[in-house]
Amino acid sequence: MEENDDFNTRRDLSMCPDHVIIGSGINALVAGAMLSLKGDRVLLLEREEVPGGCLRTEEITLPGFRHDVMAATWVLFMTSPAGAALGPHLARHGFDYCHTPHPTAVLRPDGQALVLTTDRAKNIAAFDALAAGDGAAHASDVGGVEADAPFLFALLGGALWSWPTVKLMWGQVRKRGLRGLAAWFGRALVPARGWLETTYASPLVQALYAPWVLHCGLTPESTYSGQMGKVIAFALEAAGAPIVKGGSGAGVAAFRALIEAKGGEIRCGADVDRILVREGKVRGVALASGEEIACASVLASVAPGQLQERLLRDANLPEDKAAAKAFRHGRGNFQLHYALDRPPEWLASGLDDVALIHLADGIDSVSKSANEAERGMLPATPTICVGQPHRLDPSRCPEGKAILWLQIPDAPRAVKGDAAGQITTDGSWSEATRDAFADRIEGILKQHIRDFDAIKLARRAYSPADLEAMNANLVGGDPYGGLCTIDQFFLFRPYPHSTNGRGLVRGLIHIGASTHPGPGLGGGSGFLAAKRLGA
């Protein structure tokens, strides 16, 4: 391995943090909090002026209207091992959730809507009313996830390249037989289209779940997206779609208070330019400002490209560098935020207190918009997810007013054209393209809300390029740290040869959405790294 010969930093490790953590997104915060609670001194270095990565709450439309600019729904954290371990500690620093009994719904272009509740019996009755047998199918789907939970969640969240996983597999062979286990995996690999078309007769039930696979960085045709759809159905029904009181930024503030109370630090405006390596071991980091910080342990929450091409540019790691070049990012994400003069009056009934409403026709529309975005086209009819945070947490805006959080998970990374042939594009996410695409989304939204133009006070749009400008890990505006298809997931995330985020540099652990167990607010890679370090 090539070394950093110019390494010339303080050697007295007693003066140095036990761990430097690059970034301050959820995985960095989880690792930082867990290691702080263990008694280690952590230093989180964040290049932006605000901590949190995808977790920001800001007045981006009008004064008094506080929007979660990016991530908003914390169900993955609430139900994760990290959430269980840190929940009580964070609560002491003001962290709290806001809930609704109606986590999600779908609203089709013809105005038909279906709401999922947190009550299984009600969901079974509602699905059966649409098509006899769909209720039983739902009970079987979510019941199956429940029955397999220890195995399934160990695969989805555990350290896979490990003896516990081997033991887990052996236990499953004994329980199901080798053929039975192979069949279990066969069923788990079914795409969402196959799952939904063969399980549910009602197009409305199919439409309820089809858009959710997009939130896993997949499409209805992706291998294993059916299993992910079932896991999401189970999680939403069991735990809802909670948001953090005061916004995701308030969640970050609670993490920060916890870390600081234990002697740790989060430094913003600190862009790490290089990980210092000598004799195959981590010795510290160098900031873009020239400052060097010595430490024997670094956790890097960055995308593979930045890790290999920038931070480890001097290290001789040919296999990792080749794998990072071959790593693919997923479709871009588009965000649209509204400040409204009063809560939206949905033309369809039952949607007033739903946390997340998808505007989508069904499997085909979701598939079409994903495919258009994948090919670099602005989708003609994008799949839209509408959040209503003010209904769960009235503190987000002045009394009587409202905010909407719109996520469009299918936007092109680089714009090649418009699938509808209406928007003139110049190959980039220019302001004109962003605003024209936002107009398209608004055109769909306002068909479903009474007098939308009259209640709209302000709007703010973020293209994939805008998101990347706020968080370098969102390469091309990909919200999930890299495509989540099976060749880049589980054992193979981020590289086919990865072993639990560890590589050839001793003392360095790669964490973040690009690593196993992938994206979302579960904080899984930060949790696993902290556990490996003795937390």
Ligand SMILES: Cc1cc2nc3c(=O)[nH]c(=O)nc-3n(C[C@H](O)[C@H](O)[C@H](O)COP(=O)(O)OP(=O)(O)OC[C@H]3O[C@@H](n4cnc5c(N)ncnc54)[C@H](O)[C@@H]3O)c2cc1C
């Ligand atoms: C718009 C949007 C909406 C989403 N909504 C949800 C949701 O509602 N629920 C959900 O579960 N998931 C959601 N996700 C996904 C989820 O937010 C992400 O997968 C997750 O937050 C990523 O966390 P992370 O730990 O990888 O770090 P990130 O949040 O990506 O943060 C990484 C941080 O590292 C910093 N950094 C990078 N390089 C350096 C460097 N060299 N030096 C110093 N700092 C550096 C960046 O500035 C950034 O702050 C959403 C994502 C997006 C983009």
